Amino acid sequence: MxxxxxxxxxxxxxxxxxxxxxxxxxxxxxxxxxxxxxxxxxxxxxxxxxxxxxxxxxxxxxxxxxxPVDFVLLFYMVHEVPDRRHFFKEIHSIVKPDGKVLIVEPPVHVSKSAFEETVSIAADAGFAVVERPKMVFSRGVVLRKG
Ligand SMILES: C[S@@+](CC[C@H](N)C(=O)[O-])C[C@H]1O[C@@H](n2cnc3c(N)ncnc32)[C@H](O)[C@@H]1O
Missing domain, CATH: 3.40.50.150 (Vaccinia Virus protein VP39)
Structure with a gap:
């Protein structure tokens, strides 16, 4: 990979x-x-x-x-990105068809609603949610390029 x-x-x-x-x-x-x-x-x-x-x-x-890549790790970084819509469009262009993305964010800096907004922005860019892994002290989601 x-x-x-x-x-x-x-x-x-x-x-x-x-x-x-x-x-x-x-x-x-x-x-x-x-x-x-x-x-x-x-x-x-x-x-x-x-x-x-x-x-x-x-x-x-x-x-x-x-x-083109099979997998992207976005660990504790998306909340630092100034324009998430532009960012996820570019991520979508880099990921291979069926490729996956794991987003992990710190709850201290990212509220539940802010995290869901990120998931919705990623969905608008063409990603589907495939899993919501339970994580200690973190919010996480696995996406697949549709
Ligand atoms: C909190 S650190 C996390 C580092 C690493 N992912 C980890 O979990 O150990 C966030 C990193 O994302 C980088 N970063 C933030 N916004 C970025 C952007 N728009 N483009 C590239 N790198 C960015 C920062 O420079 C920083 O090194």
């Missing part, structure tokens, strides 16, 4: 996902902060999975990933 860790931060999930995709897979670790991408680069330097990880610098209003 090719997966996108969107808003990867310091790469906590990037490394986990690079282990999960195996030798033939790829993780695109994308963030708008050079400092975060530098941390990921330094963390994985010399690791066996280094060549499975491709770093990508985003603009705040443009993801800019052109390679």
């Amino acid at each position: 090719t997966v996108l860790d969107m808003g990867c931060g310091p790469g906590f999930f990037t490394i986990e996902m690079a282990q999960m995709v195996g030798r033939s897979g790829k993780v695109i670790a994308a963030d708008m902060q050079d400092g975060m991408l530098r941390i990921v680069k330094e963390k994985v330097a010399g690791m066996e999975l280094e060549n499975r990880i491709q770093l990508h610098k985003c603009e705040e209003q443009r993801i800019g990933v052109t390679q």
